[in-house]
Amino acid sequence: MKFHSVVVALMSLFFVETSLSGAPVSTHKEGNSIPGTNVAKTDKSSVENQSLQRTLSIIKPDAVEENLVDSINARFTQGGLQIIAQKKLHLTKSQVEKFYEVHRGKVFYDGLCEYMSSGPVMVQVMCGKNAVSKNREIMGSTNPNEAKIGTVRKDFGKDIRHNAVHGSDSVENANIEISFFFSELELMQ
Numbered sequence: 001m002k003f004h005s006v007v008v009a010l011m012s013l014f015f016v017e018t019s020l021s022g023a024p025v026s027t028h029k030e031g032n033s034i035p036g037t038n039v040a041k042t043d044k045s046s047v048e049n050q051s052l053q054r055t056l057s058i059i060k061p062d063a064v065e066e067n068l069v070d071s072i073n074a075r076f077t078q079g080g081l082q083i084i085a086q087k088k089l090h091l092t093k094s095q096v097e098k099f100y101e102v103h104r105g106k107v108f109y110d111g112l113c114e115y116m117s118s119g120p121v122m123v124q125v126m127c128g129k130n131a132v133s134k135n136r137e138i139m140g141s142t143n144p145n146e147a148k149i150g151t152v153r154k155d156f157g158k159d160i161r162h163n164a165v166h167g168s169d170s171v172e173n174a175n176i177e178i179s180f181f182f183s184e185l186e187l188m189q
């Protein structure tokens with residue numbers, strides 16, 4: 001009886017953690033969770049899926065123009081991330097300005113918005129264990145010259161602006177950025 005109470009308390013803690021850490025994603029196909037929601041059942045598979053996350057990735061205009069999409073995608077998928085949705089979009093400058101609102105006022109903001117609206121980009125939702133940090137690890141530092149060997153930005157980026165890819169920087173921002181580009185319907189697996 002006492003043991004049962006401890007188990008119940010531990011499971012409750014998991015639920016609190018889950019609801020505070022953004023929208024966990026389950027890839028379990030047998031209805032253990034509702035995609036895009038915090039609803040999960042208390043079975044073993046949902047506990048194992050606690051750290052599954054989604055993140056937003058963008059392949060930037062020059063990398064798309066240079067046909068690097070497949071090569072870049074391979075880096076992320078080989079690193080354990082699954083691309084669950086992607087679409088090519090040619091964003092207007094005002095759409096990019098809204099997306100990068102957090103950088104408004106910085107010296108590079110206008111150039112960044114010009115660049116990101118200069119041609120089609122590939123926007124993608126990636127899913128996997130600790131997807132946000134995993135994506136950023138595979139992507140590498142903002143400045144390709146400072147990025148580690150073998151990272152996407154080191155191998156495909158040109159300079160600090162033309163650095164091949166965007167990746168969300170937190171679970172919270174990932175959810176905001178994903179819903180900027182994708183509807184719930186597009187993310188249903």
Ligand code: IDP
Binds near residue numbers: 161167169
């Ligand atoms: P991140 O993409 O690594 O998260 P952020 O600081 O969020 O880096 O910057 C967003 C984007 O703005 C970068 O990916 C890059 O394209 C551009 N950027 C950042 N810093 C500079 C800069 O100092 N000069 C020019 N462009 C920059």
Ligand code: MG
Binds near residue numbers: 167168169
């Ligand atoms: Mg950023």
